[in-house]
Structure formats: structure tokens, C-alpha cells
Amino acid sequence: MVHDDYKEMIPARALSALDAAEERVLNEHLENCAECRKELEDWQATAAALSLTLDPSQPIVTVWTLPGRDFVCVEPWTRPSDAVNRGEALWVAPQQTHEAMFEIRRA
Numbered sequence: 001m002v003h004d005d006y007k008e009m010i011p012a013r014a015l016s017a018l019d020a021a022e023e024r025v026l027n028e029h030l031e032n033c034a035e036c037r038k039e040l041e042d043w044q045a046t047a048a049a050l051s052l053t054l055d056p057s058q059p060i061v062t063v064w065t066l067p068g069r070d071f072v073c074v075e076p077w078t079r080p081s082d083a084v085n086r087g088e089a090l091w092v093a094p095q096q097t098h099e100a101m102f103e104i105r106r107a
């Protein structure tokens with residue numbers, strides 16, 4: 001991976017959304033990259049001011065952003081990532097509906 005790849009992981013790290021392997025790889029990069037450490041500090045300050053409350057009826061939510069952009073996207077998903085390739089069914093069947101709420105607050 002290159003610097004930009006690690007940089008893309010930083011917002012997710014600030015939201016504690018990386019898996020253990022991703023976090024370990026990013027931590028190794030952070031030891032040697034002051035720019036990414038500063039970026040992580042900035043994102044952690046932003047994340048500390050935000051709270052996200054999810055509806056428990058919505059089992060799968062992805063939170064993401066893009067490097068250098070000032071937004072965070074919250075996406076309710078109808079199946080886990082790569083579920084189609086693993087043959088897993090949707091948890092909301094075709095033609096059915098599901099309503100859920102989430103709330104984002106900034107302190």
C-alpha cells in the first residue's frame with residue numbers, strides 16, 4: 001500500500017470502524033508518517049464531536065468518507081459486503097420494505 005491508501009483508512013480509524021488487520025497495518029504506517037498522524041488527530045477531533053445512534057432493526061450500516069472531503073456517509077445495507085458472491089440472501093426480500101431511523105448529532 002502507498003501513503004494515499006493509508007490516508008483513506010484514517011476516517012474509518014477515527015470512527016473505530018477498521019477491522020483488527022486493517023488497524024494493525026495502519027498503525028505501522030502511522031509510526032513513520034507525521035502527515036497521517038496529524039490527519040488522524042484532526043479526524044479524531046471531528047469524530048469526538050459526533051454521535052451516531054442507529055436503529056437496532058437495521059443490522060448492517062456502512063459509514064464512510066473520502067480523503068479531503070468534509071462529509072461522512074451513512075449507508076443502510078440490505079446485505080453484508082460480498083453476500084451475493086457467497087450466496088447469502090437479502091435480509092429484506094425483494095418487494096418488501098423496511099423502515100429504520102438513525103440520528104447523527106454534532107456536539
Ligand SMILES: [Zn+2]
Nearest residue numbers: 003006033036
Ligand atoms: Zn501517511
